[in-house]
Amino acid sequence: MLSKLHTGVFARTGRAMLMAGAALALTMTGANAETLRWARVADALTLDPHSQNEGPTSTLLHHIYETLVGRATDGTLQPRLATEWMISAEDPTVWVFKLREGVKFHDGADFTAEDVVFSLDRARADSSGFKALHSAVESVSMVDDYTVHVKMAGPSPLYVQNLTNTFIMDKGWAEANDVVLPQNFAAGEENFAVRNTNGTGPYTLVSRDPEVRTVMAAFGGHWDATPAVTEIIYTPIAEAATRVAALLSGEVDVVQDVPVQDIARLQQTDGIKIATGPENRNIFFSYDMTSDKLISANVDDNPFKKPEVREALSLVIDRDAIQQVVMRGQSQPSAAPLPPFVNGWTAEMNAYGKPDYERAAALVAEAGYPDGFSVDLHCPNDRYLNDEAICQAMVGMLGRAKINANLVSQSRSLHFPLIEKWETDFYLLGWGVPTFDSAYIFNFLVHTREGSFGSFNGSRYSNPELDAKIEALATMTDLEARDAMIAEIWDKVMEDRVFLNVHNQMLAYAMKDNINLDVHPENQPKMTTVTFGN
């Protein structure tokens, strides 16, 4: 199709030529080795690097823009535009970044510290989707062309973990095109950066038709080795069945969001293979354990306030059955309300027992509900893997302990506001942890709702003692003491049963069997890592 263009691109480096050639030889029947047709459920919402902190958007932008530090498939940090980072020896509130030299933007401009200062400031702007990740930053300053200092409000030992999706733009380009700030909706004007890019990333944007097709070609001037994939055609396909059909019919090469039920069948299909791996996201139920009365219950008090009922809930959930049937084996059942990637996770927290319905029913009766009680269970139906089916299964299990749950499953746009506005008694939520640290969970889910804390704390849980500890975590520089405090907090949270965890999500990518691509824990696969051959 676009072979002329390719020849031009991969002829630039001998290595690409070699790899592409080898791949071609290996895949006589497969796709064009240099072009990768990649499909997933949704498109990037925008190409503006700081407007939306959202999965598909960041995933696509990682191919065009780059961050200071990147996240490898094992969850560790790796150098990208920053080659070194450290807390300043003189001032524990200052982060020092040493930048990569010789990096060029797609338009040929040189990458310097000036661009980093500009980009971090842009990411902190009011209209930025990344503002919250940089809320502890006081100022960003350039020391020399390749050194940047970030001054924090207090010691922030884990700040670097927040940077894995904060992309670096070219200051000159942004100023020339009047995109100094991210999209402002109220202004009613479209930002140039929404559809135009100038990054340092491994691919340049060739064409883009939102929600139809985005074409990217390898950037010849990239500082890293030219990837095996020299052209990417990215197509969102919203319907699960159509997405799988497109792979089966050979119209796409890689499908990122594979429905769990299709994994086993695809594995047995000739010419197709599946890569699976854990995602850095856990799925759990939570409930209003604080109010005196529930909104939807048929009893006058709040059953979830009673430890017996919360214990009963932990006894009815059959995580193994959910894993085997609902998730088709594609999940990691766990009682710990955090994924294993996250600092603070322990094997003990993960452990769970077999369900005991008799004991659960007895506990419910003991709590003062001999006939059980009924309550609405809110569930999204378009957000997590098989979210609605998990809730449905849960309804059945709850029923065995005489808890009559009415399932209300609806679109995410209706579900999440219920949690934000405290209009739900009992709900399903999934939580990804981009910083790979427990503090991120505590801040949003455990801390009392006030200021920037507790926005997703739908349990109304409020423990001033814990709040103080959570706030202290942010500035602790002694990582050992900090880890101990995290463990303390988790002990209390587990004891109070704030969360009823179901499992950690697993990711599955399906691809032609001559393609190798590993699952990325944040579901942000990088096509630079693709290799061809079996």
Next chain:
Amino acid sequence: MNRLARMWDSDIAWSFRHSPVAIVATVVALIIIMGAVLAPWVAPFNPFDSASLNLMDGFTPPGVPNQFTGNTYLMGTDNQGRDIFSTILYGARISLFVGFAAVVFSMVLGIGLGLLAGWRGGWVDSLLMRIADVQLSFPSILIALLIFGVARGFIPPTMREEVAIWVLIVSIGLSDWVQYARVVRGAAMVEKSKEYVQAARVIGVHPTRIVLRHILPNVMGPVLVIATIGLALAIIAEATLSFLGVGVPPTQPSLGTLIRIGQQYLFSGEWWIILFPSIALLLLALSVNLLGDWLRDALNPRLR
């Protein structure tokens, strides 16, 4: 001749006896309807009782023992371990209820407004027919989506699930009243100008009585035809809305919801989850449609 014999001898009955298609369609429709109505007694399980389900029974192929529990199901089970056969019966119950109720709703509304327009004439007629025009050309599924949206806003969250099915009925029914109104309006206008009606009006017979005695019986034929086809359409519309995420809760699936769920397993090898409900829906809608076709021809004396 007694009543029964007279019915047996009527033209409709004769035409029915001589139409194999109509007979087969009636038998099929009756089997499904009876199965649905009697589901609590006929179905081996109650799939709407979530507490009775064993998740480990999920995805059991038809007639093959489950690998964990060893249970065997005639048509297999779905992703929640529900017996497909029972779920079809219970689901058809929901689908038929929604279908019938939507048809009754639109029929009552349509006949009422049609009579009003035809009888009163003037600006009432113009207004109603203008609304009908707008409604007719505004796509029915959009109307249903919008009504569902409105209802979601007005109804307190805790009651949404209970009223969801009624909202669904109104949504589907509301987009269908125009056809009835048109037919009835036409008939009302024709009858109104006839001498006996004029005479009855002169001697002071109440209009309601005239309408009920003379106009309604005249339009029952075409109304019945529209209602039959409308029933099939309503059942399909319910399924379509379910695909768009609007409809009955998944814990109490209709046939359409069942198909929407089963559709996810088309490529994964669990063909029975979609196949059996689809066949049931196809048979139901097809037989009702065929009956409507036959009825249309049988009631049209000029085509006999």
Next chain:
Amino acid sequence: MTDALLSVRNLRVEFPTRRGILTAIDDVSFDIMPGEVLGVVGESGAGKSLTGAAIIGLLEPPGRIAGGEILLKGQRIDDLDAESMRRIRGKRIGMVFQDPLTSLNPLYTVAQQLIETIRTHADLSEAEARARAIALLDRVGIPAAARRIDDYPHHFSGGMRQRVVIALALCAEPELVIADEPTTALDVSVQSQIIDLIKEICAERGAAVMLITHDMGVIAETADRVAVLYAGRLAEIGPVREVITAAEHPYTAGLMGSIPTLTQDNARLVQIPGAMPRLNAIPQGCAFNPRCERAFDRCFRDRPDPIDRGDGRKVACWLYDAAGVAAKEKADV
């Protein structure tokens, strides 16, 4: 009778229904001579229109010709294939229907309908056909024909439309025109004009007319001969003057009695008691026997065949069977 234009021989038309076969026309025979006007009368349902439809080959299914034959100039036309029959329709037998309001296609101009028909039957160019159409419209009495030819049917009044229909029926110069109640749907004021027009224009072209009507007055004024149908059977046929002045069949006599004439008291209409039997309940013997004041035992037993009464008259009534009359007279004594 070889010089007859149209010969209907023992025509039998049946409708299979779920209650058995209905015989709508039973053993009807008559001839039409070239240029002659034959009136066909009878009550509704007597089979008048069906006879016309059977002749022109447009019986609606499931109706079918079950017996007898129809000859046009000695050639059988009832068993022709569809295409050959189509060539006869319009070309050799024209037809005028009852309701001019519905006989014309509302979506085509008069010109389009005329030209189409003319060109179907004659190898003419569009312009020639148009010229002929205008002449024809002019002839049937449409004022300003050349201008109005491009109007649509709804621009014309009922009477004018029937003139257009006549023009259409005559545009291929048929030898026979079947006019099926051509004035029933019209205002009384234009009825006689239309009848006159049909008569005149057919006479001009030497076309015979089969005038179907239930109006004896029209027959009296227009027809040369008249055929009376009753319950699908021929009751009486003969020259119109004789039949009117001296009806022989009791049914005809009754019909004649029901025309108000100047010689009778206008106020008193003679009604035949009872109604024509339904096709599925025709009595044994003579179909008229339940209503006939003069019926006798044989009328209830045997069906009368038309009896030749001389002067081209025939009557199907046992009263005129020589043996029967004798028997009755004997009984009367």
Next chain:
Amino acid sequence: MLAYIIRRILQSVLVMLVVALVSFALFRFVGDPINSMVGQEATIADREALREQLGLNDPFLTQFATFIGRAVQGDFGISYRLQQPVMELILSRLPATLELALVSGLLAFVFGVGFGVYTALRRNGWLSNTIMTVSLIGVSLPTFLIGVLLIWVFAVELQWLPSFGRGDTVQIGNWTTGLLTPSGRASLVLPAITLGLYQMTLIMRLVRAEMLEVLRTDYIKFARARGLSNRAVHFGHALKNTMVPVITITGLQLGSIIAFAIITETVFQWPGVGALFINSVRFVDVPVMAAYLMLIALVFVIINLIVDLLYYVVDPRLRVDRAATRH
């Protein structure tokens, strides 16, 4: 005639306003856009600020007035989701939907009329009965299922046709068309069948019923009595008269084709306004939803007007009636 058109246009404007008001009223209940617009780290205060900024806290009528005020200038704002001007977004998606709707409408019309005429003329033939029964399958299964089944058979198993998307497109001015490339045409086949099947069944039944009525009319009998050929009678006289009501219904159906395209576009990942709308509903992208509904209303109004004019062309009787009555 002119007065009539002006009157109709005024009525249409009223209809559009009502549609706008109703649809706008509904958006408050679809959900909250804020959650989708900000990352999960955003504080409640941040969310509230954005809500305020977007005017979502304003009284309903204020929001509506602002919306209408901008809409009449062709400004529907910026999509919350894709951050592009809504007008531009919709215009860029419209060709895909219109091509799909027109092709499937055409398919439905051609096959619907063809089968309808055939089944009317051969009323009791076995082929007629087969067509009548089989076509009912088109209205006896939900569209989405038919679409998925077609994908399964023709894309996955046979691999004859593409399963998703629009194939290669060609840009002509502001219009992107898939009709000029082989892959574009191939991509159109399955969605067009899926979308057209239902309409085809409706049109076919309508044509059959109307045709049967027309075939019984006096003017058809009279046409036969004049010796016109079957061809002229069936296809000249009968069909033309049949088409009058068929055109109305088909025209009105075009509106519902565009609406039903929502489902077809979702199943086939067809990049049209229907898929855009559904994605917008999930995201509560109010500006796009409002503009889409206005567009549907506009399309309906235009179609209605065209249908009326077509009527006028086809049926000469109306030319007089319309002029005569007070319209």
